[in-house]
Amino acid sequence: MADHPQRPGHERPLSPHLSIYRWQVTMLASITHRATGIALAVGTLVLAWWLVSISNGPEGYESFMAVAATPIGLVILFGFAWSLAFHMLNGIRHLAWDMGYGFSKVTATQTGSLVYVLSLLIAVAVFAFVWTGHGGYLQ
Amino acid sequence: MSTPLHKVQGLGAAHSGTGHFWRQRITAVALVPLGLWFTYAILGLIGTNEVAILSFLAQPLNALLMAAFAATMLYHMSLGLQVVVDDYIHGTGTKIFCLLLIRFMMIATMVTCIFALIRIAAST
Numbered sequence: 001m002a003d004h005p006q007r008p009g010h011e012r013p014l015s016p017h018l019s020i021y022r023w024q025v026t027m028l029a030s031i032t033h034r035a036t037g038i039a040l041a042v043g044t045l046v047l048a049w050w051l052v053s054i055s056n057g058p059e060g061y062e063s064f065m066a067v068a069a070t071p072i073g074l075v076i077l078f079g080f081a082w083s084l085a086f087h088m089l090n091g092i093r094h095l096a097w098d099m100g101y102g103f104s105k106v107t108a109t110q111t112g113s114l115v116y117v118l119s120l121l122i123a124v125a126v127f128a129f130v131w132t133g134h135g136g137y138l139q
Numbered sequence: 140m141s142t143p144l145h146k147v148q149g150l151g152a153a154h155s156g157t158g159h160f161w162r163q164r165i166t167a168v169a170l171v172p173l174g175l176w177f178t179y180a181i182l183g184l185i186g187t188n189e190v191a192i193l194s195f196l197a198q199p200l201n202a203l204l205m206a207a208f209a210a211t212m213l214y215h216m217s218l219g220l221q222v223v224v225d226d227y228i229h230g231t232g233t234k235i236f237c238l239l240l241i242r243f244m245m246i247a248t249m250v251t252c253i254f255a256l257i258r259i260a261a262s263t
Contacts, residue, residue, distance in 0.1 A: 051255035061189035138183030139191045
């Protein structure tokens with residue numbers, strides 16, 4: 001911050017100007033994409049912890065499950081499930097943009113809302129799937 | 140009159156051209172099927188015991204897919220976190236420190252995941 005050659009002593013305005021713009025779906029989706037990405041970065045540590053706990057045998061796995069199965073653990077796991085669903089769906093939206101599709105104002109807003117709805121539905125569906133006893137089919 | 144060197148090289152402000160952008164997209168595309176497989180695997184393993192998880196992850200194809208998912212996601216993660224640092228961290232020293240930290244974390248987590256998978260494969 002100290003090395004702005006243009007006007008010493010004057011803070012240059014920094015993006016994002018959240019206090020200036022009216023909130024819109026597209027900007028919210030963009031911010032959420034970044035936030036879920038950072039959350040999933042923490043998720044990679046949990047994935048590593050899960051794999052290490054399994055490699056440590058039955059006691060190791062139980063120590064992981066003892067934490068994961070707590071109410072807070074389940075809330076965090078739901079957060080990861082939703083983050084992964086959101087980041088993947090919105091990532092596909094970004095890839096479509098990269099190929100030149102879906103850039104119109106209306107389309108970008110609609111797909112943004114769609115990503116929120118679908119990602120929440122997927123996260124709830126995944127938890128309902130497990131809750132109703134349909135998980136564990138790989139035994 | 141001569142063209143400035145940075146224009147000739149076409150590397151832009153990041154000094155690394157479009158390599159970062161392109162790698163972020165390649166890993167993103169790869170993570171769609173890998174992420175779907177990961178979801179299928181996790182849902183299939185929830186509610187089982189550690190024996191079932193061990194024997195699933197000890198199968199070569201599953202071990203490879205899990206390693207590919209972890210490695211690709213971690214690389215994608217380091218590229219993404221680098222953009223966050225590029226956007227918000229402006230001091231050169233802090234920036235280099237953050238970027239080093241991200242890369243070390245990526246390598247450490249990647250090595251940990253792969254080592255755990257090797258131990259799992261060797262244990263059965």
